[in-house]
Amino acid sequence: MVRNGSVESPSPRPRIHQTHPHDTPLFQSTVSQSNLRRFNYWILLFRLSAFCFSLSAAVFMLTTNVAHHDHDDDSISPPRWYHFGAFRFVFAANSIVAIYSLFEIGASVWEIYSNCTVFPEFSQVWFDFGHDQVFAYMLLSAGSTGTELARQLRGVDTCTVNNAFCIQSDIALALGFVGFLSVLISSLLSGYRVVCFMIKGSRFVH
Secondary structure (H helix, E strand, O other), rough: OOOOOOOOOOOOOOOOOOOOOHOOHHHHHHHHHHHHHHHHHHHHHHHHHHHHHHHHHHHHHHHHHHOOOOOOOOOOOOOOOOHOOOHHHHHHHHHHHHHHHHHHHHHHHHHHHOOOOOOEEEHHHHHHHHHHHHHHHHHHHHHHHHHHHHHHHHHOOHHOOOOOOOOHHHHHHHHHHHHHHHHHHHHHHHHHHHHHHHHHHOOOOO
């Protein structure tokens, strides 16, 4: 349609405008952030559990040195945890996992309150999953090795002479296995985030 010579009139079709706020993905994004935060709370719970039990296992193993031996002959030197390679492995593994879990606790708290990861998202999901796998295997290996040594000590005079040493060692091993379960569950959760990232390009399915 031509008006005033060569000037075109505007199209009679009305333009479509997004006037409703829910026409944008803001609402869906808010729901996804809420679900992601709830998921991160579960991760934080198991990170905290892994830290507490691994640290307790390391402390119990370390304090076996102060256990009093039950034998009357003071010339017999009481056993020390660092005399046994398996117990050294248990102490080292649980100490490393405690430090790692403390870092992950900080990373989880940061992610919950800032809605972003410490590292770039791609690096963060693979960092968490890879380290969870390695440290879970390390705790399992240390616990299995330490349990075998504890069983052998029960068959000799070590636990007869110093029963407190064996009891504290058993407690340290038990705490280490609980720490392993916490890291194992954390690895499953971090593995879920890796799968989500590979499918959707995000650490959580929207």
